[in-house]
Amino acid sequence: MREITLNTPLDMHLHLRDDEMLKLVAPLTSNTFSGAVVMPNLVPPVTTKEAVVAYKKRIVNAIGDDKFEPFMTLFFQKYTKEFLEDVKDEILAIKLYPAGITTNSESGISTIDSKELKETLDAMIELDIPLCVHGETNGFVMDREKEFMPVYEALAKDFPKLKIIMEHITTKDAVDLLDKHDNLYATITLQHLLITLDDVAGGMLKPHLFCKPIAKRYEDRDALLKVALQGHPKVMFGSDSAPHPKHAKEACGCAAGVFTSPIALQVLVDLFDKNDKLENLSNFVSDNAFKVYNINPPKKQITLIEKEFLVPSSYSSETQNVVPMFSDEVLPWSIKK
Amino acid sequence: MREITLNTPLDMHLHLRDDEMLKLVAPLTSNTFSGAVVMPNLVPPVTTKEAVVAYKKRIVNAIGDDKFEPFMTLFFQKYTKEFLEDVKDEILAIKLYPAGITTNSESGISTIDSKELKETLDAMIELDIPLCVHGETNGFVMDREKEFMPVYEALAKDFPKLKIIMEHITTKDAVDLLDKHDNLYATITLQHLLITLDDVAGGMLKPHLFCKPIAKRYEDRDALLKVALQGHPKVMFGSDSAPHPKHAKEACGCAAGVFTSPIALQVLVDLFDKNDKLENLSNFVSDNAFKVYNINPPKKQITLIEKEFLVPSSYSSETQNVVPMFSDEVLPWSIKK
Numbered sequence: 001m002r003e004i005t006l007n008t009p010l011d012m013h014l015h016l017r018d019d020e021m022l023k024l025v026a027p028l029t030s031n032t033f034s035g036a037v038v039m040p041n042l043v044p045p046v047t048t049k050e051a052v053v054a055y056k057k058r059i060v061n062a063i064g065d066d067k068f069e070p071f072m073t074l075f076f077q078k079y080t081k082e083f084l085e086d087v088k089d090e091i092l093a094i095k096l097y098p099a100g101i102t103t104n105s106e107s108g109i110s111t112i113d114s115k116e117l118k119e120t121l122d123a124m125i126e127l128d129i130p131l132c133v134h135g136e137t138n139g140f141v142m143d144r145e146k147e148f149m150p151v152y153e154a155l156a157k158d159f160p161k162l163k164i165i166m167e168h169i170t171t172k173d174a175v176d177l178l179d180k181h182d183n184l185y186a187t188i189t190l191q192h193l194l195i196t197l198d199d200v201a202g203g204m205l206k207p208h209l210f211c212k213p214i215a216k217r218y219e220d221r222d223a224l225l226k227v228a229l230q231g232h233p234k235v236m237f238g239s240d241s242a243p244h245p246k247h248a249k250e251a252c253g254c255a256a257g258v259f260t261s262p263i264a265l266q267v268l269v270d271l272f273d274k275n276d277k278l279e280n281l282s283n284f285v286s287d288n289a290f291k292v293y294n295i296n297p298p299k300k301q302i303t304l305i306e307k308e309f310l311v312p313s314s315y316s317s318e319t320q321n322v323v324p325m326f327s328d329e330v331l332p333w334s335i336k337k
Numbered sequence: 338m339r340e341i342t343l344n345t346p347l348d349m350h351l352h353l354r355d356d357e358m359l360k361l362v363a364p365l366t367s368n369t370f371s372g373a374v375v376m377p378n379l380v381p382p383v384t385t386k387e388a389v390v391a392y393k394k395r396i397v398n399a400i401g402d403d404k405f406e407p408f409m410t411l412f413f414q415k416y417t418k419e420f421l422e423d424v425k426d427e428i429l430a431i432k433l434y435p436a437g438i439t440t441n442s443e444s445g446i447s448t449i450d451s452k453e454l455k456e457t458l459d460a461m462i463e464l465d466i467p468l469c470v471h472g473e474t475n476g477f478v479m480d481r482e483k484e485f486m487p488v489y490e491a492l493a494k495d496f497p498k499l500k501i502i503m504e505h506i507t508t509k510d511a512v513d514l515l516d517k518h519d520n521l522y523a524t525i526t527l528q529h530l531l532i533t534l535d536d537v538a539g540g541m542l543k544p545h546l547f548c549k550p551i552a553k554r555y556e557d558r559d560a561l562l563k564v565a566l567q568g569h570p571k572v573m574f575g576s577d578s579a580p581h582p583k584h585a586k587e588a589c590g591c592a593a594g595v596f597t598s599p600i601a602l603q604v605l606v607d608l609f610d611k612n613d614k615l616e617n618l619s620n621f622v623s624d625n626a627f628k629v630y631n632i633n634p635p636k637k638q639i640t641l642i643e644k645e646f647l648v649p650s651s652y653s654s655e656t657q658n659v660v661p662m663f664s665d666e667v668l669p670w671s672i673k674k
Contacts, residue, residue: 140554141539142479201538201551202478204590210542217477250587252660253541 002306003336004269004278008299009285011036011264013132013167013187013238015103015257016059016070018042023062024317025243028262030068032335034286035297037071037132037238040095041104045075049087056090069297073132076109078116081123088127092293093165095132101144102134102212103242103256112151114158121159130163130185130293131155135174136213142197145213146173156181163292168192168240170213172223178234185292187238190260190267191215191325193225207254208323211242229275231283236292239264243322246314260325263311266333267326269304273333302335309334339643340673341606341615345636346622348373348601350469350504350524350575352440352594353396353407355379360399361654362580365599367405369672371623372634374408374469374575377432378441382412386424393427406634410469413446415453418460425464429630430502432469438481439471439549440579440593449488451495458496467500467522467630468492472511473550479534482550483510493518500629505529505577507550509560515571522629524575527597527604528552528662530562544591545660548579566612568620573629576601580659583651597662600648603670604663606641610670639672646671 014029014036016022029036038059040046046055052072059070074087076096097108109117124131135152136144152174155164166174166186178184195215200206209215227235241264242257249255260267265285272281289295311326348366351373353359366373375396377383383392389409396407411424413433434445446454461468472489473481489511492501503511503523515521532552537543546552564572578601579594586592597604602622609618626632648663 140533141535142554196477198478201547204592205542205544205547206590207542207544210538214538217479252545252587253543255541 003303005301005303006265006282007286007301008034008297009265009302010034010237010289010297011239011241011261012236012289012293013037013039013189013240014261015039015041015240015242017243018055018058020317020319021243021245021322022058024315024320024322025241025259025261026059026062027064028315029241030063030065031262032265032302033068034300035069035071035295037073037092040073040075041097041102043104045104045107046073047075047077049090052087052090067298067300071293071295075107076120076131079120079123081119081126084120084123084127084129088129091129092295093130093132094124095134095167097134098136098138101136101138105134112155114154121162125159125161130165132165132167135166135169141214142216145169145171145216149173149177152177152184153181156184159183165292168213168238169224170216171220175223175227178227178232185234185236187236187240188224188228189238189240189258190264191258192221193228193271194221194267196221207249208325208327209258210254210256211240211258212256228284229272229277229280231277231280231288233283233288233291235284236289237264237268237285246321246323249323258325259322262315263324263326263331265302265304266309266331266335269333270331304333305336306332307334308332340640342638342640343602343619344623344638345371345634346602346639347371347574347626347634348576348578348598349573349626350374350376350526350577351598352376352378352577352579354580355392355395357654357656358580358582358659359395361652361657361659362578362596362598363396363399364401365652366578367400367402368599369602369639370405371637372406372408372632374410374429377410377412378434378439380441382441382444383410384412384414386427389424389427404635404637408630408632412444413457413468416457416460418456418463421457421460421464421466425466428466429632430467430469431461432471432504434471435473435475438473438475442471449492451491458492458499462496462498467502469502469504472503472506478551479553482506482508482553486510486514489514489521490518493521496520502629505550505575506561507553508557512560512564515564515569522571522573524573524577525561525565526575526577526595527601528595529558530565530608531558531604533558544586545662545664546595547591547593548577548595549593565621566609566614566617568614568617568625570620570625570628572621573626574601574605574622583658583660586660595662596659599652600661600663600668602639602641603646603668603672606670607668641670642673643669644671645669
């Protein structure tokens with residue numbers, strides 16, 4: 001059976017939530033990843049040094065070993081330079097959410113204006129803190145990312161030394177923007193390499209494939225897949241794996257988010273293998289992130305083996321129950337124990 | 338309190354299903370409508386005179402009075418003229434489904450080709466049987482109706498004497514086509530006058546607003562609303578009310594269909610009233626259909642009163658449970674008892 005070993009795989013966009021859910025899902029990432037960028041959209045959002053340090057401690061406790069690095073982020077607000085100097089060593093990046101755009105983003109930024117945000121962004125440049133952005137307007141659901149492109153362009157031009165990561169991009173428009181500005185980078189999720197709106201709502205409605213930004217058109221998916229498969233140096237894997245309790249996904253108003261942490265590497269190996277691009281996978285899941293973020297996470301070797309893996313119906317603890325993508329389906333690759 | 342009386346309201350596109358579901362939902366239509374065009378996509382589909390007659394009998398039994406006319410339809414297949422002559426008096430129209438496009442449409446037509454279907458369509462013209470069409474391709478979910486427009490155009494041109502009803506139209510493209518061909522007509526549902534994809538998947542995912550064709554963009558909804566409100570003579574109300582058991586709507590793979598029968602008139606009165614177009618409502622829900630189909634359903638007066646109506650969480654019988662649109666919400670108009 002064929003095997004492939006990944007060195008120090010990273011998930012550059014992850015939701016770990018808190019409390020009992022954190023305890024369930026954090027080990028499902030640290031089992032197979034060396035590190036992950038942890039999003040700060042808790043309730044209340046992570047906006048102070050104390051909150052960052054305390055959240056990191058809860059994550060480390062949930063994981064229970066030191067072979068995984070949670071790269072912490074702050075929830076973007078208008079911070080002073082003094083504040084950022086003080087918190088700098090505890091965080092990898094700051095995550096900007098337009099207000100009300102996704103789960104727990106109510107206290108985000110209403111108007112993304114370069115003048116308005118200049119003090120904070122200049123301080124971030126000086127302190128070498130990258131800006132991660134959830135790039136959606138509050139327009140029509142299929143247009144939200146496309147409509148956000150001028151905001152990315154303005155930020156990229158007005159702050160040419162600011163590292164801007166376009167998080168979980170879903171459109172050809174965002175892919176096309178990548179190479180137009182030196183300081184724009186992107187993460188791409190697993191599901192956006194695989195599905196379109198047809199998979200979510202083209203046949204039966206599939207709540208477990210519903211996420212924000214919503215999956216788009218075939219030409220969008222193909223553009224994302226192309227840059228991922230070529231290991232484009234400005235593109236990093238970020239699962240955006242977002243656990244919600246099963247009952248919240250299968251309710252009348254289903255929460256947005258796809259839970260992929262425990263199956264992401266198995267599916268990525270299969271995807272890169274089927275496209276005959278396995279040689280570029282380490283760029284996508286490790287090397288590009290090292291360079292973009294200049295990080296040095298704990299070394300970890302994960303070996304995948306071409307042996308069938310039946311994805312569990314759900315991952316659960318005494319109080320939590322989360323349905324992963326591909327639940328009850330058989331994947332061709334598994335993690336070698 | 339204001340009152341408005343509707344004379345002989347009609348639902349020109351309705352799913353009544355069968356068995357226990359039929360018994361639950363049929364009275365919820367006959368309570369407020371004089372008649373309805375009943376769709377033939379049962380399992381197996383309604384394709385024989387015997388099946389039409391038997392299904393009509395089950396509907397009449399479920400309703401239990403003679404103040405409601407179920408206008409029966411045949412599931413389109415390549416029928417001979419002899420067959421159609423024999424069945425003619427039992428049906429109002431024939432409904433064409435592209436194969437596999439919606440609930441129970443597996444035995445539909447794979448290629449809609451004028452030459453291929455000529456014998457049947459010529460016989461329908463001769464016998465004055467209108468053709469109702471579910472106009473979607475199997476393309477990307479947001480493009481399926483738009484992509485079907487050339488099929489409508491070809492049918493309209495090749496069979497200028499065939500009455501073609503574009504069922505449950507959802508796009509500006511279909512509205513624009515209406516006036517280009519004398520023999521094209523349309524039905525519009527309640528939900529497509531009200532919602533867009535944003536309501537289905539722009540915030541939380543809403544399975545009870547998921548239907549086929551899926552709700553589209555704002556410009557589409559506005560185009561539909563415009564022709565409905567003006568009582569455009571080629572446009573008829575057809576609810577496409579499609580009951581599915583609650584568990585099938587809130588499952589991992591949710592079935593397509595919005596259940597609107599018991600609240601349709603209340604919402605339509607409110608919608609036309611708010612837009613100051615109440616004078617055109619009878620065209621939309623009665624008069625246009627009389628003229629297009631040349632029918633004479635039982636007279637029925639339904640009076641609505643401007644008095645709050647709390648929509649039930651669900652309508653249920655011993656074995657069935659269906660969630661209506663606007664469940665648990667308060668509507669400003671109710672049916673006067």
